[in-house]
Every structure is written in structure tokens, then in C-alpha cells.
Amino acid sequence: MCNWEQAWLAYEPIENQKNRKFFESVYTDQNGELVKSALQEIETASEKLFNIQIIKTDDREKAGIRLEIDPTLDLGMEGYEITEENDRIHIRAARVNGLLYGTFRFLLMVSAGKDITGISLQENPQNPIRMLNQWDNIDGSIERGYAGNSFFYENGKVCVTKRITDYARLLCSVGINAISINNVNVRDGAEWLITEKHYNELEQISGIFGKYGISMYLCIDFAAPMTLDGLPCADPLNEEVRNWWEKKCGEIFSRIPNMGGFLVKADSEGRPGPFAYGRNHADGANMLARAVKPYGGTIIWRCFVYNCQQDWRDRRTDRACAGYDNFMPLDGKFDDNVILQIKNGPIDFQVREPVHPLFGGLQHTNQMLEVQIAQEYTGQQIDVCYLVPMWKEVLNFSTGCGKPQDTVADIVSGRTFGQQKCGMAAVANTGKDANWTGHDLAGANLYGFGRLAWNPQISAEEIVQEWISLQISRDSDVKKMISDILLRSREVYEKYTAPLGIGFMVNPAYHYGPNPEGYEYSKWGTYHRADHLAVGVDRSEKGTGYSEQYFEKNAALYRDTESCPENLLLFFHRVPYTYRLRSGKTLIQHIYDSHFEGYADVQKMQRDWNCLEDKIPQHIFQRVKERFMRQAENSREWCDVINSFFYRKSMIPDEMGREIF
Numbered sequence: 001m002c003n004w005e006q007a008w009l010a011y012e013p014i015e016n017q018k019n020r021k022f023f024e025s026v027y028t029d030q031n032g033e034l035v036k037s038a039l040q041e042i043e044t045a046s047e048k049l050f051n052i053q054i055i056k057t058d059d060r061e062k063a064g065i066r067l068e069i070d071p072t073l074d075l076g077m078e079g080y081e082i083t084e085e086n087d088r089i090h091i092r093a094a095r096v097n098g099l100l101y102g103t104f105r106f107l108l109m110v111s112a113g114k115d116i117t118g119i120s121l122q123e124n125p126q127n128p129i130r131m132l133n134q135w136d137n138i139d140g141s142i143e144r145g146y147a148g149n150s151f152f153y154e155n156g157k158v159c160v161t162k163r164i165t166d167y168a169r170l171l172c173s174v175g176i177n178a179i180s181i182n183n184v185n186v187r188d189g190a191e192w193l194i195t196e197k198h199y200n201e202l203e204q205i206s207g208i209f210g211k212y213g214i215s216m217y218l219c220i221d222f223a224a225p226m227t228l229d230g231l232p233c234a235d236p237l238n239e240e241v242r243n244w245w246e247k248k249c250g251e252i253f254s255r256i257p258n259m260g261g262f263l264v265k266a267d268s269e270g271r272p273g274p275f276a277y278g279r280n281h282a283d284g285a286n287m288l289a290r291a292v293k294p295y296g297g298t299i300i301w302r303c304f305v306y307n308c309q310q311d312w313r314d315r316r317t318d319r320a321c322a323g324y325d326n327f328m329p330l331d332g333k334f335d336d337n338v339i340l341q342i343k344n345g346p347i348d349f350q351v352r353e354p355v356h357p358l359f360g361g362l363q364h365t366n367q368m369l370e371v372q373i374a375q376e377y378t379g380q381q382i383d384v385c386y387l388v389p390m391w392k393e394v395l396n397f398s399t400g401c402g403k404p405q406d407t408v409a410d411i412v413s414g415r416t417f418g419q420q421k422c423g424m425a426a427v428a429n430t431g432k433d434a435n436w437t438g439h440d441l442a443g444a445n446l447y448g449f450g451r452l453a454w455n456p457q458i459s460a461e462e463i464v465q466e467w468i469s470l471q472i473s474r475d476s477d478v479k480k481m482i483s484d485i486l487l488r489s490r491e492v493y494e495k496y497t498a499p500l501g502i503g504f505m506v507n508p509a510y511h512y513g514p515n516p517e518g519y520e521y522s523k524w525g526t527y528h529r530a531d532h533l534a535v536g537v538d539r540s541e542k543g544t545g546y547s548e549q550y551f552e553k554n555a556a557l558y559r560d561t562e563s564c565p566e567n568l569l570l571f572f573h574r575v576p577y578t579y580r581l582r583s584g585k586t587l588i589q590h591i592y593d594s595h596f597e598g599y600a601d602v603q604k605m606q607r608d609w610n611c612l613e614d615k616i617p618q619h620i621f622q623r624v625k626e627r628f629m630r631q632a633e634n635s636r637e638w639c640d641v642i643n644s645f646f647y648r649k650s651m652i653p654d655e656m657g658r659e660i661f
């Protein structure tokens with residue numbers, strides 16, 4: 001018996017028997033690993049959903065489900081077609097990857113309770129790369145992990161377990177096709193992953209992912225030639241260093257099949273990189289790109305680069321500006337097997353940030369959007385926060401880059417500038433907890449990321465409804481109740497923590513719970529600079545100049561207090577407490593109201609959840625109930641601490657006379 005659940009692949013027995021007829025028999029003329037995975041999944045699903053042992057048949061015409069390849073279909077490598085005719089399901093694709101995706105989609109539709117009769121569906125992923133980044137450490141801990149320890153590592157060892165197969169199934173079922181399996185901060189022994197010490201296990205793990213069409217990436221230490229082999233430097237232009245990487249890549253790619261390449265965090269938060277040798281990021285990335293090129297490998301290079309040693313007196317340095325300042329001058333200088341991975345916002349996964357100005361800025365460089373499913377700053381999987389609406393805002397953002405298709409979704413899919421290597425990556429929120437994600441409702445974020453990366457047009461509502469049907473209940477009242485909770489959860493979280501784009505009022509390092517001045521007295525350069533008159537950072541041209549990194553259409557909006565979207569007001573401007581918002585409220589009154597409201601909203605969500613007691617599986621009900629109790633406490637604390645902080649700074653009382661400590 002395994003001690004983990006199956007999340008959205010639970011295939012709970014289904015009452016509606018309409019689709020039962022398809023599951024009598026299955027036919028395919030294909031073999032190979034991916035098709036084997038598809039057939040296995042059909043077997044599992046038919047047994048669990050309908051209690052049927054499905055038969056494999058050679059009789060193509062009579063088969064209830066038929067999986068076939070037709071190379072002439074215009075569906076690319078991963079697309080598929082699902083049709084129903086005369087009580088038979090045909091899943092067709094040009095390549096086996098498409099067949100596997102088509103199979104999962106069909107099974108998920110059945111499991112969600114959809115009537116398949118008459119279906120005729122063709123789908124192609126919009127993003128070529130749809131990737132997860134594990135921040136798992138080799139000691140078994142997970143950086144920013146909120147769902148238990150890693151199921152990839154334990155005490156310095158790589159673990160090959162059945163759970164990884166189930167993970168691969170989950171990821172493949174929502175269209176993920178790449179994964180990096182170790183933390184971008186490569187340290188404490190993880191440097192040695194790319195040595196004989198770990199190749200056997202890595203080979204097996206990459207084999208498991210390979211069966212599900214997922215290519216495996218490793219994060220590497222840029223200084224590995226020094227760390228592993230005592231070379232005097234890691235200078236990317238040094239010949240000995242270049243040879244070292246060439247040899248190393250030959251070794252890795254021959255030992256580990258299905259390697260996609262490396263994901264690299266360099267010159268960021270203390271990680272080594274090319275700066276130490278007076279080289280730039282293109283020098284660093286291209287050196288590695290050339291070493292992996294003979295094996296068709298890719299280098300994914302992160303743009304999360306900033307000076308984390310800012311003096312508080314320095315009002316010109318702005319962490320928000322750093323990504324653009326570092327990478328914009330290098331546009332067009334990266335090899336064609338390098339991809340720059342850019343966080344959705346310029347700072348760090350806050351509950352609300354403007355979109356990173358490198359999107360649209362970089363026009364001659366492969367690029368991927370990085371989002372964070374792990375809820376580092378959004379409640380740490382204790383508080384509910386459905387993130388798909390936020391990611392959709394980012395994807396729909398019109399950059400004004402002068403091309404007809406100018407949204408972030410257009411750009412990262414390759415439509416705007418014609419890149420082939422691009423897409424979306426996300427920091428995973430999974431761990432060893434039975435439900436994979438700590439908070440059961442955080443499963444919607446993992447599921448949702450995959451669905452959205454496949455098709456950014458699907459609505460946040462649709463995704464949530466699908467996910468609830470698969471993982472919690474097919475009952476329409478339950479679906480309505482839970483989707484209502486999820487769909488408002490991010491706004492609620494924002495209200496009681498950091499409204500108006502202020503960000504970073506969390507406890508330093510740990511990043512949960514309120515500590516309004518925590519980052520004011522640390523060196524990380526993420527100040528909000530609240531004093532007795534005003535709060536916020538002037539990032540207009542009169543301030544740090546960050547607003548000017550955008551194309552004029554957006555720069556014009558952001559640089560003026562009057563036109564700036566209010567939910568980002570304090571991100572872009574320093575505003576007195578007496579400033580009147582569009583609602584007519586003063587800034588300080590808005591802050592008070594928002595926090596009181598956020599806390600009240602949590603209590604309402606908690607009451608709504610408690611109504612579900614007899615309607616959903618008990619274990620899920622109880623686990624989430626416990627999370628809501630903690631969220632209620634957390635929101636109460638935020639409300640009290642932040643309101644009290646601003647009251648003591650401004651000495652302006654709440655117009656409603658509520659209790660402020």
C-alpha cells in the first residue's frame with residue numbers, strides 16, 4: 001500500500017455510466033514506452049472508474065477505444081484529436097507523445113463526469129516547453145517547500161521510488177513535458193549530482209519521466225569545475241574550464257538518457273557565476289550551451305539577478321530594475337539553445353507585482369515565464385490562494401512591444417518573435433505529504449499550472465471546476481461552493497496582507513506572517529519605506545526610474561500616480577496617507593478597511609467550507625478545515641499588526657472607530 005493519494009488521478013468510481021461502453025476493449029497498432037504508459041493508464045482508469053478489466057484487442061473496428069498514429073495529421077509532436085463515433089473513441093496523433101496526452105485528456109474528461117458522446121476535439125499545446133522546477137535539496141528538505149520533505153532525496157541520496165512514477169503520471173496528465181529535479185541553489189552536496197556518485201539513480205529517474213514524455217533537467221553549480229575537480233577558476237572563457245564542461249556533458253548525456261539540459265542560477269543570492277571573472281551572463285550561458293549542444297541539450301538561465309546588499313540610504317538602487325538592467329543589453333547575444341527564464345514580476349513572487357519588463361523588451365532571445373506554484377509569499381499552503389487568476393493576468397498583459405501579438409502569452413509561446421525554445425516554468429508545490437501539496441486546495445494550483453501552460457486561454461473557472469470534479473467531488477453544488485472559495489482566495493489574501501502592491505511586509509527569511517518593518521532593517525533591498533507621512537517607493541522617472549523600463553503605453557500608465565492602476569499604487573509611488581483613492585477613501589482608510597475586510601472574508605470562507613462536512617470525503621474536509629483554522633489566525637494577526645503599524649506611524653484614526661491595537 002502506498003502512503004500517498006492520487007490527487008486528480010483518483011478515478012473515483014463513477015455513478016454516471018454513460019461512458020462505460022468505451023471501456024470494454026482497447027486497440028492500438030503502436031508499441032513503445034509512451035504507448036505502454038497510455039495503455040496502463042486506460043487499464044487503471046477503467047478498473048477504478050467502472051470496475052472493468054479492459055481487454056486489449058486486435059479487432060480495430062470493434063475496439064471501444066482506438067489509439068492510432070497518423071503522421072500526416074497536422075498536430076505537431078504533442079497535439080491530438082479525440083473523436084467519438086458509433087460508440088467508439090478514436091484518439092489520434094501524429095506522434096506518440098500526442099497519443100499519450102490525448103489518452104490522459106480523454107480519461108480526465110470521463111473521470112470529471114463529462115459526457116463524451118459526439119466529442120470532436122483537436123488540441124495542440126501553445127507553449128513548447130511546460131516545465132516544473134523542484135527546489136528539492138539533496139538532504140531531503142525542500143527550499144520553500146510546504147508539503148513535507150522531498151520524494152526525490154533523503155540524507156544525501158537520490159531515491160528511486162514508485163511515487164516518482166505517480167508524479168510523472170500526474171504531471172503528464174496535465175501536459176507537463178520537462179522537469180528540473182534539484183534546487184536552483186546547488187549546494188550542500190548537490191554539486192555532486194553530476195558525478196558517478198549519483199548517475200545510476202538519476203538514470204532510473206530520467207527513465208521514469210521519459211516514459212511520460214517528460215525530459216529531465218538538472219540544476220548545476222556554475223563553479224563545478226572548481227568544486228568537483230579543483231580547477232583554479234570557473235571563468236567561462238578559460239579553455240580548461242570549457243574543456244571540463246565539454247567532457248562532463250559527454251559523460252552526463254551518455255549516462256543519463258532523456259536529459260533536457262541544465263537550469264542555472266548564477267550570480268544571484270550568493271551563487272557563483274560569470275561576474276567573478278568580469279564576464280557577462282551571455283558568456284556564462286553560451287559556454288554551457290556549447291557543451292550541451294552536441295547532445296541536443298538546452299541551457300535554461302535564470303534572470304533573477306540583483307544586488308542583495310542594498311544600503312537603506314541608497315534611494316537610487318532598486319531591486320526591481322535589476323533584471324532588466326542586467327539582461328536587456330544582452331538581447332540577441334545568447335546561443336540558440338539558451339533560454340532565459342524570467343520571473344513573472346521584477347521582484348519576487350509577491351501577491352501582486354507588475355509584469356516583468358523583460359517581456360517584450362527582449363526580442364531576439366529565447367525566453368520562458370517563471371511562476372511560483374509553491375506559495376512562498378502567498379500563504380505557504382496554510383492559507384488558501386488559488387494562483388491561476390494571477391498567472392492569467394500576467395499572460396494577458398499587453399506589453400506594447402509594437403507587434404500585433406504583444407501579450408506575455410504571445411511572447412512566451414513564440415508567436416511574437418518566432419522562438420522555438422520557449423514556454424512556461426513553475427516552482428513546484430509538492431512534497432511527501434499524502435495529498436502532495438500540504439493544503440488540499442493547493443492541488444488546484446499544480447493542476448492549473450499544467451492546464452494553463454498547455455492552453456493559456458482556458459479560464460480560471462473552467463480549470464477549477466475540472467480540478468474539483470477530479471479530486472474532490474463531481475457534485476455541482478460542491479463544485480460551486482469550492483470554486484467560489486478558490487476564485488476569491490487571492491484577492492482575500494492580498495487584502496489582509498499587502499494591498500496596493502506594497503509587498504514584503506512578511507517575516508524576513510521565513511516569509512510567513514506579518515512583520516512590517518522586517519525588511520526595512522535587512523540588506524535585501526526590498527524596502528517599502530513607510531514613515532509618519534507616506535508609504536511606497538517612487539519608481540517613476542523622478543524616483544528609481546523603473547517605470548521607464550516599460551514600453552511607453554505602460555510607462556505612461558505607471559509613471560503617474562493618477563493613472564497608475566490602484567492595485568499597484570504603492571509599488572510605483574510614494575503616497576501620503578491622506579491621498580484620496582478613486583473610491584474617495586484616503587489611503588490610510590483604505591489600508592484599514594482592506595485588512596478588516598480580508599479578515600472577515602477569511603471567516604466567511606471558513607464558514608462556507610464547514611458547510612461541506614457531509615458532502616465531500618472526510619479526510620479532505622478535515623485537513624482543509626484545519627488549514628482554515630490556521631488561516632483565520634494568520635489573517636487576524638495580519639490585520640492587527642498591519643493596522644496597528646500604520647496607525648502608530650500616521651496617528652490617523654480609523655473613521656469607523658474599530659479596535660486597533
Ligand SMILES: CO[C@H]1[C@H](O)[C@@H](O)[C@H](O)O[C@@H]1C(=O)O
Nearest residue numbers: 135143144184185265304348
Ligand atoms: C531558490 O531560492 C529562492 C529563495 O528561496 C527565495 O526566497 C527567493 O525568493 O528566490 C530564490 C530564487 O528564486 O532563486
